[in-house]
Amino acid sequence: MTIKRALVSVSDKRGIVEFCRELSKLGVEIVSTGGTSSLLSKEGIPVIGISEVTGFPEIMDGRVKTLHPAVHSGLLAVRDNEEHQRQMKELGLGYIDLVVVNLYPFAETIAKPGVTYEDAIENIDIGGPTMLRSAAKNHAFVSVVVDADDYSTVLEEIRKDGDTELNTRKRLAAKVFRHTAAYDALISDYLSNVTGEPLPERYTVTYEKIQDLRYGENPHQQAAFYRQPLAAKGTLTTAKQLHGKELSYNNINDANAALQIVKEFSEPAVVAVKHMNPCGVGIGGSIYEAYGKAYAADPTSIFGGIVAANRIIDGDTAKKLSEIFLEIVLAPGFTKEALEILTKKKNIRLLDLGEISPSQQAESRFVVTSIEGGMVVQQNDIHAVDPDALTVVTERAPSEEELKQLLFSWKVVKHVKSNAIVLAADNMTIGVGAGQMNRVGAAKIAIEQAGEKAKGAVLASDAFFPMGDTLELAAKAGITAVIQPGGSIKDEESIKVANEYGIAMVFTGVRHFKH
Structure with a gap:
């Protein structure tokens, strides 16, 4: 088979012009919609409007444009099925060999401060997921791309053989269903919160991979680090690593434990953690004083531990921190002098959390714990004593x-x-x-x-x-x-x-x- 026609409709237009220009050079006919079609035409890339394929105009402010038999027949037809071939020919329908679609930015929309319910609902994509699912189901014959990072692989294989390899199509199809599942999970979570159903009859969560880890709790266990799509600021998943080798599974758990404790305090505070338990906690008039107390609390256990602070680390504090071996120091920031001191230690990991405050604890509402065969979900323990x-x-x-x-x-x-x-x-x-x-x-x-x-x-x-x-x-x-x-x-x-x-x-x- 050869890829002859592509349907392209993207919200994230990163790399789409270059990708479609190369497709066009390879003789691929491009069908497109709305803003994507306008962009490609402006860039001089030949485009067929979706209405030319469906024989029906885009209506209802673009809500209805690709939900049409002329589109989905071209996606779902089994190419080696004689009856499907007969129907396609009899109805004058054309095959679609490649689908390039990414969805309305629902996550980005609901992340905006003050977003209205109406704006959120308007950014629920209907046609996009439908096309993706159709193409992914029929991956034996249709290539489907939901991630711009896959453009280069698809182009390389088309240049080589005129089509993508079956294993590539399987991999891309799996990515599509992960993507649409995550998209629907975000929507269901948003609506469940709006309707006051935080623990519904089905609890669906989605996470994005940050990085693969060398191993898990022990070297024989595989592991990876994920974050929620709308992870709150001041969390480990949004921290910026300034120095040191990559975090391990145990580092992540210990650092998160330290961060949760230090967020309890509004005054300057430092927490030292070993194996997810605090070995030293101190508060003071300055972060230097607070660290001195946290260190003095248990000078033995803090060695090789994780230290979290709720104020920027200054030079004087950095000098004290540098006197012992620490796995990680996480803080809302580091002065230039502090970085110069601490980065001299090759193995210490430095994490910049950005602004943190006690109020951020309320932003993480539920905690999920895995058990064999399932999970338990509970409200986060954010109770503060009066x-x-x-x-x-x-x-x-x-x-x-x-x-x-x-x-x-x-x-x-x-x-x-x-x-x-x-x-x-x-x-x-x-x-x-x-x-x-x-x-x-x-x-x-x-x-x-x-x-x-x-x-x-x-x-x-x-x-x-x-x-x-x-x-x-x-x-x-x-x-x-x-x-x-x-x-x-x-x-x-x-x-x-x-x-x-x-x-x-x-x-x-x-x-x-x-x-």
Whole structure:
């Protein structure tokens, strides 16, 4: 077979003029529509208008132009089927051998600030997906291109053999169905949100590949990095890498964990993460002070870790960062001096996040977790405690300073793997117990890490105490104030222990399990 006729209709006109000019030189007749037809004609490329093929004008502001038997017969006819051939000849219809279509920019439209519902609906393509699906279904005979990156391959094969190879047509057809599926997924998600159905009977998501990864969690596992088409700013998927080798699977997960924690804070904050748990968190009057506290929280575990900051990294902070081995530093930016210092370290990865703020947490509304045979979907845990909503349950209320440290530790414990206990003092974590099978075990780890610094510190627990043993342990370590959700049938036991030791305890009424 030889490609003799192409139907071209594109919204993204990147490279289309050059591609069609080459097709024309190869003797391919080009049929086109609307703006694409006008552009090609202006560039001196011979074009047949779609109305000449259908015998019917484009109507309803271009809404109806390619939805016609003359188009879809030419796409769907099975070329080696005698009955199809007879019908095509009898009806005077022509074959279409190549379809080049990309769709109305729905994603770009709904990403615009203040976009109206009417504008969004108007940018739902109907004819484009229909032509793509017809051509892709009939890929045994028809070539279909939805991605400008494939123009060169198609041209090369046409020059060589007059047609594309069957394996190429299969690959292009698969890409078409991925493309239309993603397009429909975006539309369904938009309409589900408009109609207030965030968790509908069918949950369809789509992602775009950023890059292949060398391997996954372990070297024997394949992996790739994807992003949502409308990923929010200030996320890892929109960050710009300024230095260092490519990110690994584990780097990405750890960096994302660090970023979610640092977004909790409006004041200068630095978070150090190892294996998706914070090993050090500090806030201060400057990012330099905050890093000093995050480092001092656990000078051993931070080595080889990931550091996230919510302020631009300056030269002085960069000097301190450069003193140890770090996998990644991510921040809203780096001064010129900071980059000069940090880029001297070959293996450190530097990620510029752009502007970040606590409010960005609300932009990621749902979290998807894969399980074997399916997935679970939940609303993102963006709950922020209201200090005025805390309930003091002990005889002694926390002092102003204790309350400040309790609120700090509560922001951190929310992001620690359950069962989780966080000890804090002087605007920094001093002990973290993560991922334990029982709560008292998590407390023991955190208290042991804190050592003498536990005296006068505060404690946060991500869930209630099932009994009073954790409070007994905290009291013996010298902890003076506790924040926890409450809600245990043995709350009174914990309250009694706290009162016996003069510990101030507040209930939040909110649990923060993180598995």
